[in-house]
Amino acid sequence: MTGAVDLAAALASFGEAFQPRIVGHYNDSKIQVAKVRGEFVWHSHAETDDFFLVLSGRLTIQLRDGDVELGPGELYVVPAGVEHCPKADAEAHILLIEPTGTPNTGDSTEREAAPEREL
Amino acid sequence: MTGAVDLAAALASFGEAFQPRIVGHYNDSKIQVAKVRGEFVWHSHAETDDFFLVLSGRLTIQLRDGDVELGPGELYVVPAGVEHCPKADAEAHILLIEPTGTPNTGDSTEREAAPEREL
Numbered sequence: 465m466t467g468a469v470d471l472a473a474a475l476a477s478f479g480e481a482f483q484p485r486i487v488g489h490y491n492d493s494k495i496q497v498a499k500v501r502g503e504f505v506w507h508s509h510a511e512t513d514d515f516f517l518v519l520s521g522r523l524t525i526q527l528r529d530g531d532v533e534l535g536p537g538e539l540y541v542v543p544a545g546v547e548h549c550p551k552a553d554a555e556a557h558i559l560l561i562e563p564t565g566t567p568n569t570g571d572s573t574e575r576e577a578a579p580e581r582e583l
Numbered sequence: 584m585t586g587a588v589d590l591a592a593a594l595a596s597f598g599e600a601f602q603p604r605i606v607g608h609y610n611d612s613k614i615q616v617a618k619v620r621g622e623f624v625w626h627s628h629a630e631t632d633d634f635f636l637v638l639s640g641r642l643t644i645q646l647r648d649g650d651v652e653l654g655p656g657e658l659y660v661v662p663a664g665v666e667h668c669p670k671a672d673a674e675a676h677i678l679l680i681e682p683t684g685t686p687n688t689g690d691s692t693e694r695e696a697a698p699e700r701e702l
């Protein structure tokens with residue numbers, strides 16, 4: 465049977481940071497893997513929660529009222545409308561779930577949104 | 584900051600198989616951890632996809648036309664309406680995402696659905 469997704473293999477197939485790759489779909493959401501290196505941009509998604517699960521490395525999700533620190537096997541859901549800015553001092557690998565069509569930069573105009581790319 | 588979920592710690596807090604615990608919410612979906620030991624029941628969810636990510640151990644998702652075998656870091660989304668029956672010879676730990684309100688037994692009447700339990 466096909467259709468199983470090996471997340472480590474998916475992550476090994478590309479190098480760029482902040483350029484998620486879609487590895488599957490769950491209803492109207494895209495299931496993505498992404499690499500985080502350095503700091504992204506502050507942004508929010510008015511209409512949707514933002515699901516982060518760290519697969520390897522350490523991720524800091526900066527929020528306006530404090531940081532959420534995540535290691536492997538730890539998840540955090542940024543509630544809809546909440547400003548956040550992910551960062552990682554060393555490369556971190558994450559699983560990211562957002563509705564299909566959601567730009568990874570949310571409402572930010574500081575940075576171009578990554579294209580929606582199927583792996 | 585609170586709100587980060589350590590999946591291994593969540594899994595260590597209970598023992599029963601096929602009794603998912605809700606560890607968070609993503610929009611209208613419940614994010615759950617579950618233990619799989621032995622075989623569940625054949626069922627489908629007419630209205631929703633079913634997201635499985637293996638965290639530890641090995642999971643077989645039996646489908647009517649073949650099995651999907653998953654190890655740690657591997658995911659599979661059972662499409663809406665597709666009959667499936669998860670099983671694991673040795674205990675497997677999984678992350679499971681389904682819309683809130685979805686019974687884990689889907690359309691099966693062979694087994695009582697697990698209650699929706701927040702961890």
